[in-house]
Amino acid sequence: MLEKETIQYEKAVLAGIITREQDEQKLSEYLDELEFLTYTAGGEVVKRFSQRMEKPNPKTFLGTGKIEEINLYIKEHDIKTVIFDDELTPAQQKNLTRELNAKVLDRTNLILDIFAQRAQTSYARTQVELAQCQYLLPRLSGMWTHLERQRGGIGMRGPGETEIETDRRIVRDRIALLKEKLRTIDRQMGVQRSNRGAMVRVALVGYTNVGKSTLMNVISKSEVFVENKLFATLDTTVRKVVIKNLPFLLSDTVGFIRKLPTQLVESFKSTLDEVREADLLLHVVDISHHDFEDHIASVNQILQEIKSNDKPTIMVFNKIDAFKPDVIEEDDLVTEKTTRHYSLDEWKQTWMNNVGENNALFISATNKENFEQFREKVYEAVRQIHITRFPYNNFLYPDYKDNHAEEKESNDE
Structure with a gap:
């Protein structure tokens, strides 16, 4: 009998720093994400290291004591990979590789590796x-x-580079x-x-792994690759969708992430052109993720960088089926209630209630929960854009056309 093939994960440790701008809780959230990135790339995190510093050491990022601690641990446990949460300078990476005698990666390097695996x-x-x-x-x-030394001296002088x-x-x-x-x-x-003609263009945007591709599959009845890993989708997928009698183009774009490498923003700028040229954005949010507000801020920052933050947007809060707030025990007199303890109804009464003209939807793409409401909201938004673009040549809305013609005649008189 054939034995089931098992995946061999590469063991790794993570490292990050606590500063005035990045407290311990924030670092913990970043390292959680870095661990998921490591898993997506085919690694297994066995330990995390952190150090409180005013600013990173320009030579080795961390202090000498912490580097010795990491060095001792990886030697004892035969670990060959150390991953840092922030981008390292070339000098830091070179010095750390020499000090630790291991493969040293940073967040940017890790994301690039995942992108290389996922590019189809x-x-x-x-x-x-x-x-x-x-x-x-x-x-x-x-x-x-x-290449570490460019040697000179006798016998080393000569033409060429x-x-x-x-x-x-x-x-x-x-x-x-x-x-x-x-x-x-x-x-x-x-x-x-x-x-593609004059059809209205709608783009799905959002943080990575929030369910954009799942939503794309449900709306367009297509088969876009879906997986519970980061950056499952790299290539932009465009599908023609019809809701009621109204056709429009829907595109699924690459997911965003905090500390997105500038090299990727630059090289993927044409993929982001789908977002730039869209008439309507569906900003998908994983409301079951405890840090979803930070995810929204990260996406908005990138939208601002590509000058697309002023487009009509519908906020789509997905994965309500997986939403589970932290629970405070009745006899717990110490824990202060924070947003982590909000129920879904309590969240709806916060800033979400004021998202332009009730443009916030709460759905589950997997279970198709509240999906009819979602379809109706998207239909109305696309319809308004279509009417604005073609006020007198709209075979889809004869009532609107006739009424508009009557208004025009009365104005002419």
Whole structure:
């Protein structure tokens, strides 16, 4: 009998710092996310390390005492990977690799690795490779041992470039080639977008793993890849959707994340063009996640960076079936009630109640709970955009057209 194949996870430890800007609770939340990222990449976190500091050590990020503690632990438990929550400078990464004698990654490196695993199409792979090259270029001197020293002296003088400069030139040439390839694909995608006609465009946006692809599948009855891991979807999927008698285009975009690497924002800018060119945004939020307000803020920040924060938006609070607030025991006189203890009804009475013109919906895409209300709200929003765009040429809404014509005649008189 064949034995069931088991996945071998790479053991790793995490490290982060507590500062005035990032307290212990915030670091714990970031490390929770980093652990999920590690799991998505194929790793298993066995321990976390943290240190309270005014600011990161410019040479080794952490203090010498904490590095010795990590070094001792990874040697005793035969762990070869250490992952830091913040982006390391090339010098920090090189020094830490030497001190710990282990593979040292930062959050950016980890996200790029996940993107490389998840990229399915040629376009996504090109975008990821560009981001990786841009990340790699300033770190070349620390990547290979034969490049650590540029030797000089007798017998070492001669024509040509040093090895490090040769490799840098190769990477720069590769970056230029990838950028040109992306520009060509961008032009092709721009033509495709312009050929989609005058249909209203709706884009699903939100933090990674909030259920955008599941919602896409339910609305469009398509088969978009869904998995309970971060960045399951990299390629933008566009589907034609019809609600009642109204057709529109719905696109599922790559999920956002806190501390999103700038290289990825740059290389995925054409994917984000689907968001820029959308007429309506459906901002999907995982309300069952205890830190969903921070997720909303992170998404809004990226929308602002790509100049899409002023678009009509419907807030879609998903996963209400999984929503479980923390419970305060009756005899607990110490715990103070916070937003973590709010019920769903209590949340609805907060700022959510004031989201423009009642534009907040509470659904479960998996169970299709409150789905008819969701469809009706999206239909009305798309209909208003369609009417505004085609006020006198609207075969879909004859009543509106006739009334509008009567108003026009009375104004002419």
